[in-house]
Amino acid sequence: MATPTQPDVPVPDAPTTTEPALSAAEGALRERAEGHLRALAGESARLREDQWTAIHALVAEHRRALVVQRTGWGKSAVYFVATALRRAEGAGPTVIVSPLLALMRNQIAAAERAGIRARTINSSNTTAWESTYAEVSQGLVDVLLVSPERLNNPEFRDRVLPELAAGAGLVVIDEAHCVSDWGHDFRPDYRRIRSLLHDLPDGVPVLATTATANERVTHDVAEQLQAGADRADTLVLRGSLERESLSLGVAELPDPTARLSWLAEHLPKIPGSGIVYTLTVSAAAETARFLTEQGLEVLPYTGQTDPDERGLAEDALLGNRVKALVATSALGMGFDKPDLGFVVHLGAPQSPISYYQQVGRAGRGVERAEVVLLPGREDVRIWEYFAGLSFPPEETVRQALQALAESDRPLSTASLETRVDLRRTRLEQMLKVLDVDGAVRRVRGGWTATGEPWTYDAERYAAVSAAREREQRAMLDYVSTDTCRMEFLRRQLDDPAAEPCGRCDVCTGQYWPTDVDTGRRQAAADHLDRPGTPLAPRRQWPSGMNTLGVSLSGKIPENLRAGEGRALGRLTDIGWGTELRRVFAEDAPDTPVDERLLQGVVRVLAAWGWENRPVGVVAMPSLSRPTLVGDLAARISELGRLAPLGSLSYRTPAGPGPRRHNSAMRLEQVYNALVVDPALADRVAELQRDTPGPILLVDDQTDTGWSLTVGAALLRKAGAPEVLPLTLSTTGG
Incomplete structure (x- = not known):
């Protein structure tokens, strides 16, 4: 590690008002607090008045407090000083819920400089968890930093968290705006904090900190801090957000x-x-x-x-x-x-x-x-493109609850994918929210329904979405202000x-x-104009496909697997992505491939570096852009002097139906829809007899990758020794 940087170092405020007189006990407490601050941040540091107010509320009054102050104000100094004071009184360790590894590394370094023994539990140090738990039990840890994801882990929640809650001397929620779904960075795992707070013994102080909370988020977080408290008076300390530098x-x-x-x-x-x-x-x-x-x-x-x-x-x-x-x-x-x-x-x-x-x-x-x-x-x-993380519609949520209720065992997220049409990330977020709401529970082996009544708060979800749209408009206003x-x-x-x-x-x-x-502009243009993004082949069928009536499981056999493919670019690229987003916009017409995109594809093919040059081209069937896909395949065939073999087909004119979004359901769709008609199979077999070699499988874009995977498997069965997918675009971060 590099030399640790300083934590939030409080700069002395200009003495505009006379500080209130302190009692002898308060004066002694403040003197000790100032001493701990100097150990943490240097001899010139002294407490701001709001820092002292927060520390006094936590240590002397055992209150719950929310500090909304700008970055650099000294929020971490509040909880490190309060920790030192609480530990001196014989209290248990401070538990800090902290969202990012970068933050954890910085804070551990800062704590150690002040003589505060800190440990962390997160996904990157799993081998150290048991020894950390032992050190906590032995009283050797002053501060335990916990990632929010741990709070929803069944073993941690059931075995470790109750002991931590019972013995904590102080609980800190850093980046507390993540608790609120009104916040710009809401994280479902943070909702579990309400359960942690509800189970705290009386008298355990709680501190929440953030630099980015408007009035609505501040009110929401302050209200959530009261979970399990015997009084409803969260102390809110909100300061100026000016950043003079x-x-x-x-x-x-x-x-x-x-x-x-x-x-x-x-x-x-x-x-x-x-x-x-x-x-x-x-x-x-x-x-x-x-x-x-x-x-x-x-x-x-x-x-x-x-x-x-x-x-x-x-x-x-x-x-x-x-x-x-x-x-x-x-x-x-x-x-x-x-x-x-x-x-x-x-x-x-x-x-x-x-x-x-x-x-x-x-x-x-x-x-x-x-x-x-x-x-x-x-x-x-x-x-x-990234807007699809809002809470799912009620029908989808009810579908998940019903699937869990009807199952006689816990269902993993992968198993639920065969029953609920949501991508893995969005499905997990939904389940975490339902867990906090009490409708489901995460257990060993997956998720179960609790049977508790649950109401879909459509009005709130719509209001949150509207707030997000207002924020986007405000960002555009910032640019032009x-x-x-x-x-x-x-x-x-x-x-x-x-x-x-x-x-x-x-x-x-x-x-x-x-x-x-x-x-430099020409150099940038040349850099962005480099086409080609690898498409890694799928190697494993999704689990639980038998639930959907598809008898596929385990590894995809080598003799049915697609080779590594290529896309011209990602929809999210800053170079080719600009043109691809235009082509694939919802209101874009279905037209033949334009010359610039075609020349980009030609350059992708020229730079591919395959072991064996392709000998033929097969198009994927398309209901949304048949002209684009057909023309792209034909032009590639013509320019590359590759045999034009035609197209795969759908069993019915309706094709696979409305697009499914997760892997299991998308695979079920295309598996039951795609076929190689006899004429195409004959052409593939004849070509392989005369000129054996790989087949290019051409499509406009790929998302989950299952259409190309199934298409490749069908062509391999028809005699193609290798199938290389080629698309204009792929989705990606």
């Missing part, structure tokens, strides 16, 4: 090529190191590769990055060994680097509140930090003290230049 600006550039070249030109000129945020995983990877090619020291950081690599990337940024991390929102909360010099967004987040949180990583320990937004015309399309940008963000967070900052581009009239170097 941040200089906000927007640079509107015409296309992704211009934005990438702008980054390459301007990042080296901005002092210090920082973060470049992107909206998608693929954009982070593409941007990091381009900036590296341009000579900048950068690393990608996404939710798909290996955990060890994420740790190394964090250390590299903390040690200023890289200019920037190119990151998704996986680096959104808790990364603690006070001297972070800039945050640049390549594309706008969906919410001004989310944007405020991410830019809040910068400028905590420097006088000036640059914050620049490079919005894209494709941002709204990308927001729409002619008033102070910091004031705009603070008003979105209901900061009553919001006023012009005097530092942003609107206030000063000093805007970032939008001219880009011609040479």
Whole structure:
């Protein structure tokens, strides 16, 4: 690990008012608190008044408190100081529910500097869990950081959590806005915290902290903090959200090529190191590769990055060994680097509140930090693409509850996929919410229905969706505003003290230049124009297919498996994605493939590097874009001098029916719908006799991959020695 950075270090407030006189006991407590703070943050540190108010409420009054304060204000100092005071009184360890590994690593380092023994339980250190539990039982741990996902793990919930709740000296919920489904970053696992709070013994203080909560979220979180409490008086300490070091600006550039070249030109000129945020995983990877090619020291950081690599990337940024991390929102909360010099967004987040949180990583320990937004015309399309995480319709929820109620055993999420048409991630989120609501329970082996009555709160779910839409419109307004940008963000967070900052581009009239170097722009264009995304073949059938009447299980036999395929690009790419999103928009007409996309596909084929050159082309049947798919297959056949073999067929004119969204149901659809008609089978067999070799299987786009998997298996049965899928687009982060 790199040298640990300082935690939220409180800067002395200007003495505008006389501090209230303290009793002798309060004075002694404050003196001890100040001593612990100095051990944590240095000899010059002293408590802010709201920090002291929170600490006193927790330690002396055993209250529940919600602290809504800007990043860098010193929220972690409150719970570390309160921990030291509570432990000195003989209280049990502090349990901190913390959302991200980056936050955990920083906080453990900060705690150890103050002599506070901290441990963590999360998905990256499973081998240490038992020894950590033993240390907690022996009183050797002062702070235990727990990821929210652990709270919904059956073994942890039933075996470990009751003991922790019974013995905790303080409970802390960090990034508490995640508790509220009104918040911009609601996480179902956080809802389990209500059960934790409800089971706490009387007198255990609770602290919730966040920097990003408007009035509605603040009220919701404060209300949820009262679960199991014997009095309804959560202390709410809400301060100004002004960030005097941040200089906000927007640079509107015409296309992704211009934005990438702008980054390459301007990042080296901005002092210090920082973060470049992107909206998608693929954009982070593409941007990091381009900036590296341009000579900048950068690393990608996404939710798909290996955990060890994420740790190394964090250390590299903390040690200023890289200019920037190119990151998704996986680096959104808790990364603690006070001297972070800039945050640049390549594309706008969906919410001004989310944007405020991410830019809040910068400028905590420097006088000036640059914050620049490079919005894209494709941002709204990308927001729409990721908008499918709202709570499912009532019919779907009832279907899941009925399936669980009718089962005589727990059902795994994979088993439920054969009964409920939701993708795995969305299904799990729904089940977690139902778990907290008491309608289902997670147990060993999966999920069971509790039989408790449950009401679908359609009005609330609709209101939350409407709030998300308002946030998106507000983000567009931020881009075009002619008033102070910091004031705009603070008003979105209901900061009553919001006023012009005097530092942003609107206030000063000093805007970032939008001219880009011609040479760099050409380099960016060449980079983004590189086509080709691998399509990994499916190797395993989904479990539980017999429930759907499909006798497929286990590994897909080698002699039926597709080879590794290729797509021209991802729908979420910042290069080819722009054109692909246009082609596949709901209102886009079905037309022959345009010349630019075709030439991109030709370049994909030229760079493929296959062991054996394909000898023929087969098209997938399409009900939505038959002209596009048919023309694409025909043009590839003509240009590549490959035998045009025709198309797979559907058993009925209706095809597979309305598209299913999860793997099991989609496989059942296409398995029962796709066929190789006798004429196609004869052509494949004849070609293999005369000119043996692989077959290209052409489609417009792939999502779950099961259509191509089944199509490849059918062609393999018909005699094709290898089937290579080829599509224009694939979905992806």
